[in-house]
Amino acid sequence: MGAVSHEAINQLKTLMDQVDGRLKRTFQNVHQGYKAETLERFLKARDGSVAKAHKMLLDSLKWRLENGIDDILSKPIVPTNFYRGVRDSQLIGVSGYTREGLPVFAIGVGLSTFDKASVQYYVQSHIQINEYRDRVILPAATKKTGRYVGKCVKILDMSGLKLSALNQIKLLTAISTIDDLNYPEKTITYYIVNVPYVFSACWKVVKPLLHERTRLKVQVLQGSGRDELLKIMDYSALPHFCQRDGSRSSRRGVNTTEDCFSLDHPFHQQLYNYMKKQSGNCAPTRPLKHGSVHVEMPLADIKKAEICRTLESELKRFHSQDDLTRLHDIQISD
Template sequence: MGSLSNQDSATTHFQSLMEEVDGPLKSEYEIVHQGYPRETLVRFLKARDWNVARAHKMLIDSLKWRTQNDIKSILTRPIVPADLYRAVRDTQLVGLSGFTRLGRPVIAIGVGLSTYDKASVNYYVQSHIQMNEYRDRVVLPYATKKYGRYIGTCVKILDMTGLKLSALNQIKLLTTISTIDDLNYPEKTETYYIVNPPRIFSACWKVVNPLLQERTRRKIQVLHGCPTDELLKIMDYSSLPHFCRGESSPSSYDSDNVTSSDDCFSLDHNFHQQLYNYIKQQALLVDSPVVKQGSVHVTFPEPEPQEASIAQTIESEFHRLGDSKGGIMGMISSGLKVNGSWKSLF
């Protein structure tokens, strides 16, 4: 489906099919498209290589998943008490650091230092979906209004600092989160910037890169060394995540040079304060003055064959590198340091 005319025809056909949707699925569809149905259909078409039948099935399946799991109400379910939510934030490092000059939200993800070990799987999945929904229902509409044009995608900056063999323990959870995104929030990222990659990254990347779909591969940029100059081409300094701010940025997150309000992963950061307060306010509006404790349980979709293959490849590559003599385990046991901070693996 190469030409623009064919793509336009596919979108029109898809739109006519979605006009037949009614009942709960129609209500859910309105939440998903937020007043921009055609742009939403294009996202699902891109995810299915412009095949209308496959894109239609994908969207209908997604709407059913949302309905069955009451996703429309997930922004009324705060993770309480606050100490539990802080523990989630401290171990699931995700945040919004600002916007690009074109108005796209800048989502920072601490891949290497996220441990996912202070709460149950359901809390981490709940928190991830809540950030997705807040992005789509609040942040992107805000950006669209502010910049005077439709903005439906974000930029993600993935920090690889500190990735360890212990990350293997979280492969299942990360695959679950990735699958939820792939099947229900497709094509929401314009570009992925991978920053602070350890030395071992290139070995794993050579194995994983060929498995990625071409449209995904084109979105990924690996920035070695200090990524500041490259990122400043698309955003102001104030929108850079704290770990990308050149020499003024510490080499680890526990540095005294970074305050909680500067650290976009922290619950004390402005974005997370706004998000958490929004969810608590929505809970009071639709439920009762008493906020219920307990995680939201959603059904976990089965990963697609390609997604499962990538996860298995990453796991086997980690094991291979860890078992090799003089490899990663040798580096760790010998106490190797790079630039004064531990550089583990990916």
């Protein structure tokens, strides 16, 4: 939908002014001083309905309280070597900023394996990056640009995407559902690059099922997308997988400080040091313990469940075709 009316924002603000103190405190962590802009995000997520946006926001604030989200940045995943395994298998990072000052999040969809830790660690890590984005990165970008910056752009690298991605759909659906319900309208555009055939075919099936608001945010670019992305950001802000053309674009960076997925990259170093500092501020005498933060994962809505089933069905179809191709190749070689 388009712009949300001031009347709807004021109505939702009046309702939120009536919530109890605990909800107000956690709401402050959400809006970071930009209450109207935050209310607008939730209204957009519910097509301008004040009643639905109010329920969505209340449910989100209760989820935050029940799962200790306000304190999640004081709970780093330790030890560091274990966290490095999480970072090497859940590929996400910040490569820089657009010329308008929006942070550029890079996500290695195709090469993420999610096989170095339990589901809860990956969920915990994802939420921590969300909270760091909203409480540290975006406020800093707002201060630097002199105007409110409340969204980011995301570049999704599909290189290396295999049929084994079928095993990750449920985890990815759970993570995206957490985002939909608790961090709505935080991404202005999704750029998809290094697209293999299996994704192209699945995208044709899934695209019609998406909400128009989501479809309009997605841009599938040719190759590494470098030329298109350079229209909105400098070369230095490109993720490492977009800086080169051809087959080499999918490889991890040789220099780990340039590889925005690596724990050695400045973004992850700053994030991890921030969490360790917060941990010390909250409990200076208590040693860090190795254990994940258990976060209640909401069920996907009917629409998302339908998309998930469709995607699973399409990937299974490709898996069957791949099996037949291998069998045919064996018969020929025999």
